[in-house]
Amino acid sequence: MEYKTFLPHRDxxxxxxxxxxxxxxxxIETTKQRIIPDGLIEMAFILGDDIKRxxxxxEFIIQPRALVLGQTMEEFYIEPTGYVNTFSIRFYxxxxxxxxxxxxxxxxxxxxPLANLFPKxxxxxxxxxxxxxxxxxxxxxIIESFLRSYISKPLVYDDLVKNTIDEIILSLGSKPIKAIxxxxxxxxxxxxxxxxxxxxxxxxxxxxxxxxxxxxxLVLSEDPESFTSIAHQFDYHDQSHFIKDFKDxxxxxxxxxxxxxxMKLSSIFYK
Numbered sequence: 001m002e003y004k005t006f007l008p009h010r011d012x013x014x015x016x017x018x019x020x021x022x023x024x025x026x027x028i029e030t031t032k033q034r035i036i037p038d039g040l041i042e043m044a045f046i047l048g049d050d051i052k053r054x055x056x057x058x059e060f061i062i063q064p065r066a067l068v069l070g071q072t073m074e075e076f077y078i079e080p081t082g083y084v085n086t087f088s089i090r091f092y093x094x095x096x097x098x099x100x101x102x103x104x105x106x107x108x109x110x111x112x113p114l115a116n117l118f119p120k121x122x123x124x125x126x127x128x129x130x131x132x133x134x135x136x137x138x139x140x141x142i143i144e145s146f147l148r149s150y151i152s153k154p155l156v157y158d159d160l161v162k163n164t165i166d167e168i169i170l171s172l173g174s175k176p177i178k179a180i181x182x183x184x185x186x187x188x189x190x191x192x193x194x195x196x197x198x199x200x201x202x203x204x205x206x207x208x209x210x211x212x213x214x215x216x217x218l219v220l221s222e223d224p225e226s227f228t229s230i231a232h233q234f235d236y237h238d239q240s241h242f243i244k245d246f247k248d249x250x251x252x253x254x255x256x257x258x259x260x261x262x263m264k265l266s267s268i269f270y271k
Contacts (some may be wrong), residue, residue, distance in 0.1 A: 015095035024084035033265040039209035042069040049082030066114040066127040070107025071200035097198040104200035173211025174235040220271040
């Protein structure tokens with residue numbers, strides 16, 4: 001399994017967390033992999049064999065080969081049918097909203113074909129260019145050209161959304177939303193509506209995701225701290241609260257997560 005990440009050009013770093021590639025040779029034995037929420041939106045291109053996404057224990061759909069994975073609040077399973085070769089763009093929470101007019105809560109917890117979000121001719125051309133690109137460097141050049149053509153100019157930020165996201169990230173999700181907006185009820189309702197439109201989840205949900213991901217990195221570190229220490233560091237009420245939150249997002253407690261064969265891919269993504 002070969003997973004690599006690449007930084008975006010500096011004029012896109014406000015929108016994009018990274019580009020990543022994943023290559024896995026075809027194997028006789030394939031294992032379902034559990035994908036866990038991370039608070040980010042992905043645009044992915046499947047360059048290898050088809051990938052199943054399970055909608056229940058036994059039922060699945062075949063993922064679109066050019067797709068956007070919206071915000072997810074629950075874990076889900078995927079399974080390769082053979083050779084895996086994926087190229088993906090990982091957007092910051094507010095990054096993808098600058099490319100489309102679609103309200104992002106409509107994308108939450110599902111994959112949306114690229115052609116449903118951009119003009120079909122543009123989406124089809126982009127997919128063909130990515131498929132036929134020489135290498136990853138060439139794919140990054142192609143996608144960056146595409147993204148620049150769609151990012152609104154002049155760039156318009158919603159200050160309430162941007163400032164709240166900045167506070168959430170700065171505190172690693174530990175600062176309560178009511179503290180960020182000084183407990184103003186009318187402002188909270190406004191913020192909820194704007195977050196669903198521009199981020200895809202509520203401020204509280206994004207805060208939980210950011211805090212969980214920060215804690216997960218410590219769980220996956222080479223020298224992991226005790227769960228009590230992690231809980232304290234990220235302002236969980238106690239270890240039980242931390243474990244409950246962890247289980248809500250992964251379906252497992254931290255001990256079960258480590259070295260779980262269904263979590264190999266998520267462990268690589270978030271270590």
